[in-house]
Amino acid sequence: MSKPLTEEIKQEVERRRTFAIISHPDAGKTTLTEKLLLFGGAIREAGSVKARKASRHATSDWMEIEKQRGISVTSSVMQFDYSGHRVNILDTPGHQDFSEDTYRTLTAADSAVMLIDVAKGVEAQTIKLFQVCSKRGIPIFTFINKLDREGQSPFELMEELERVLGIRSVPMNWPIGMGRELCGVYDRMNNQVELFQGKDHSKIEVRKVDSYTDPIIREMAGDFLHDQLCQELELLDVAGDPFDLEKVSRGELTPIFFGSAVNNFGVQTFLENFLKLAPPPAPRKSTSGEVEPTNEKFSGYIFKIQANMNPAHRDRIAFLRICSGRFDRGMSVKHVRAGKDIKLSQPQQFLAQDRDIVESAYPGDIIGLFDPGIFRIGDSLSQGSEITFDELPTFSPELFAKVTVKNALKHKQYQKGIDQLTEEGTIQVFQTTGFEETILGVVGQLQFEVFEYRMKGEYGVDIQLHRMQFQFARWITGEVDPSKYRINSQLVKDKHGNFVVLFENEYAMRTAMDKNPNTTFLETAP
Numbered sequence: 001m002s003k004p005l006t007e008e009i010k011q012e013v014e015r016r017r018t019f020a021i022i023s024h025p026d027a028g029k030t031t032l033t034e035k036l037l038l039f040g041g042a043i044r045e046a047g048s049v050k051a052r053k054a055s056r057h058a059t060s061d062w063m064e065i066e067k068q069r070g071i072s073v074t075s076s077v078m079q080f081d082y083s084g085h086r087v088n089i090l091d092t093p094g095h096q097d098f099s100e101d102t103y104r105t106l107t108a109a110d111s112a113v114m115l116i117d118v119a120k121g122v123e124a125q126t127i128k129l130f131q132v133c134s135k136r137g138i139p140i141f142t143f144i145n146k147l148d149r150e151g152q153s154p155f156e157l158m159e160e161l162e163r164v165l166g167i168r169s170v171p172m173n174w175p176i177g178m179g180r181e182l183c184g185v186y187d188r189m190n191n192q193v194e195l196f197q198g199k200d201h202s203k204i205e206v207r208k209v210d211s212y213t214d215p216i217i218r219e220m221a222g223d224f225l226h227d228q229l230c231q232e233l234e235l236l237d238v239a240g241d242p243f244d245l246e247k248v249s250r251g252e253l254t255p256i257f258f259g260s261a262v263n264n265f266g267v268q269t270f271l272e273n274f275l276k277l278a279p280p281p282a283p284r285k286s287t288s289g290e291v292e293p294t295n296e297k298f299s300g301y302i303f304k305i306q307a308n309m310n311p312a313h314r315d316r317i318a319f320l321r322i323c324s325g326r327f328d329r330g331m332s333v334k335h336v337r338a339g340k341d342i343k344l345s346q347p348q349q350f351l352a353q354d355r356d357i358v359e360s361a362y363p364g365d366i367i368g369l370f371d372p373g374i375f376r377i378g379d380s381l382s383q384g385s386e387i388t389f390d391e392l393p394t395f396s397p398e399l400f401a402k403v404t405v406k407n408a409l410k411h412k413q414y415q416k417g418i419d420q421l422t423e424e425g426t427i428q429v430f431q432t433t434g435f436e437e438t439i440l441g442v443v444g445q446l447q448f449e450v451f452e453y454r455m456k457g458e459y460g461v462d463i464q465l466h467r468m469q470f471q472f473a474r475w476i477t478g479e480v481d482p483s484k485y486r487i488n489s490q491l492v493k494d495k496h497g498n499f500v501v502l503f504e505n506e507y508a509m510r511t512a513m514d515k516n517p518n519t520t521f522l523e524t525a526p
């Protein structure tokens with residue numbers, strides 16, 4: 001007899017781990033992802049993730065920009081099984097030309113892995129991505145990479161996490177030497193030493209010890225490194241934070257793991273510990289209260305829309321995060337905003353960009369829905385009762401440009417292009433209050449290029465972008481006095497008619513805030 005549905009969903013939810021890796025370019029995200037996929041048996045050879053990237057370039061035409069720049073525009077989803085768990089990795093573009101999509105993708109994750117280069121420490125893009133995760137209060141696990149190179153001391157890195165990100169940390173393992181001296185790591189939780197065996201070691205050598213003072217370690221590492229290890233761990237035992245799962249779950253304490261992704265060192269133990277400590281899908285907030293993942297009725301929301309993944313068809317794919325129930329291929333669900341029932345007949349699941357038709361899926365999973373233009377970012381789909389998940393945040397753009405159309409006769413196509421591209425959510429459109437000029441706001445420079453390229457390619461409209469000096473956008477409520485925003489700033493409206501002020505620099509923004517006590521300045525749309 002088959003299991004009752006609730007029981008089945010509960011088991012599937014329990015074993016799922018959906019996370020994103022957040023890092024600055026070059027920290028080793030592609031490398032780490034690849035190692036994780038290898039452990040999960042999702043790929044067979046090292047180099048596959050990069051190779052896939054390359055072959056995708058060869059076949060895609062609209063991604064020409066991506067090819068030219070040699071970066072990944074797309075955030076894909078990769079799934080694999082490991083020791084009973086079903087793991088979903090949400091990939092986020094690593095280049096600094098990332099977009100609002102990157103931020104929004106993080107809303108679909110239940111936890112994050114923060115990857116840091118041991119020498120470079122906390123870098124700019126890591127800070128931005130960390131802040132988005134931190135606002136949601138999801139657990140963040142830290143992997144300090146490139147231990148085979150000389151880097152900062154572990155204490156310096158811990159201090160940096162606290163100073164720059166405001167998060168306390170608890171090392172789960174501790175390096176014995178570093179760079180050319182790297183001997184291994186001491187696993188503080190399991191009292192064992194994981195030995196570093198140099199390049200591409202496939203078998204992990206682990207030695208059980210009594211404690212870090214065990215003479216076996218001295219034999220392996222030598223006097224100098226063992227003395228250093230003892231001193232550092234004694235200090236950590238006395239002055240460091242104890243491991244506290246509650247704090248980790250609330251995102252107040254980050255467990256740190258040291259390793260070297262390219263050498264496959266420390267990756268498997270990281271994966272195993274991460275799967276134990278990271279949470280399964282949690283309840284999600286909706287207008288009608290929290291939705292439990294184990295609820296029998298299917299529900300989910302769209303966090304990303306991507307056009308033209310397959311250039312042969314000018315279609316769009318909507319990425320849906322399942323929040324409750326079981327998804328079955330062909331099922332009918334309510335498209336809540338449109339007030340319509342729709343049939344989900346061509347769902348796709350992703351593995352490093354390959355599309356596979358999916359028969360069933362559970363909370364925590366991401367499915368791709370064929371979108372003939374009916375979905376918008378943030379749309380909820382549900383079975384039975386009408387559930388509307390809390391709106392996705394709009395992130396303040398950081399780059400702005402005025403748009404002009406070269407051929408005025410193309411205005412209609414231009415408007416259509418603007419409407420569709422804003423629905424996909426990678427650009428925001430503002431209107432000046434005086435001459436009704438259009439200003440685009442984006443989070444990453446690449447989005448301007450993509451916009452220009454697609455306007456021409458898909459809508460036949462040649463546009464010109466004139467970069468503006470603004471760096472910040474703040475939505476304002478309360479008193480709105482246009483005369484206050486004439487110097488180093490400009491008052492505009494967003495597409496819903498909300499007032500927004502664009503500022504050229506932080507100083508102008510601070511001054512405006514100080515001088516207008518009756519106005520509220522918001523980082524995201526009200």
Ligand code: GDP
Nearest residue numbers: 025026027028029030031094146260261262263
């Ligand atoms: P991404 O930009 O974050 O995806 O970074 P990649 O995975 O492409 O890695 C950037 C560079 O760092 C590549 O040359 C990798 O081979 C290298 N790398 C990754 N992990 C390690 C490591 O553990 N040690 C060393 N020395 N290099 C690494």
